[in-house]
Amino acid sequence: MNPPNLDAPARQHSGEPSSRLGHGGEGNNRPRNPGIAELEDAIAELVDRSTHELRLAWRKLHHTGPPVGLSRDLMIRTLANKLQERAHGGPSLVLQRRLRTLAGGFEKGAPSFDPGVVLKAGTRLVREWRGHTHTVLVREDGFEYEGQRYRSMTVIAERITGAHWSGPRFFGVSKRARGSLPAEAGQ
Numbered sequence: 770m771n772p773p774n775l776d777a778p779a780r781q782h783s784g785e786p787s788s789r790l791g792h793g794g795e796g797n798n799r800p801r802n803p804g805i806a807e808l809e810d811a812i813a814e815l816v817d818r819s820t821h822e823l824r825l826a827w828r829k830l831h832h833t834g835p836p837v838g839l840s841r842d843l844m845i846r847t848l849a850n851k852l853q854e855r856a857h858g859g860p861s862l863v864l865q866r867r868l869r870t871l872a873g874g875f876e877k878g879a880p881s882f883d884p885g886v887v888l889k890a891g892t893r894l895v896r897e898w899r900g901h902t903h904t905v906l907v908r909e910d911g912f913e914y915e916g917q918r919y920r921s922m923t924v925i926a927e928r929i930t931g932a933h934w935s936g937p938r939f940f941g942v943s944k945r946a947r948g949s950l951p952a953e954a955g956q
Contacts, residue, residue: 808856812849823848863890863909886942894922894940896929903929905940 815823823844827835830851835844860868867887888894892907903925906913911920919925922936930939937943 804856808852811852815845815848820844861909886937888942894942896940898929 818826820841823841824835826848827844830848888907890907890909894905894907896903896905903914905922905925908918911918912922912925913919914925914928922940922942923934924936926934926936926939935943
């Protein structure tokens with residue numbers, strides 16, 4: 770038997786196309802994006818594959834066998850995730866870096882994961898300081914202030930104030946203490 774091809778939609782073992790309803794197929798009248806339809810079918814059909822076929826697909830994908838003791842369910846989920854990444858793209862470089870940072874903290878024995886405040890690219894942070902309005906643009910790869918790129922808000926806050934400040938605190942994006950609400954929320 771052939772392993773599932775992660776480059777093309779999977780087919781049932783008989784070689785016939787799948788007729789799955791409920792995801793925009795003949796079962797409802799909404800048009801279905803062909804790329805999305807093939808992806809959904811390929812993911813759904815992973816469940817129908819034998820464990821041996823899933824292992825072969827894993828080997829093809831990772832150039833090694835799955836980890837010892839990895840459940841069939843996790844193999845299916847990982848293969849499905851890889852299909853989605855190929856169709857829609859994987860995590861951004863910023864997210865990959867953040868995940869490595871969190872994993873590193875865990876490996877060093879950090880008691881918990883606290884991702885803090887995560888800002889989306891395109892967000893504008895505005896702060897008035899000593900009569901001047903300062904605007905920072907959040908980018909995928911850092912921050913932009915007065916046409917220059919910075920890796921951290923703290924450097925920008927220090928440039929603005931001339932003193933060391935926590936960038937997130939200076940721009941008001943620190944997490945609030947537990948139980949505290951903004952004045953408007955309490956009214």
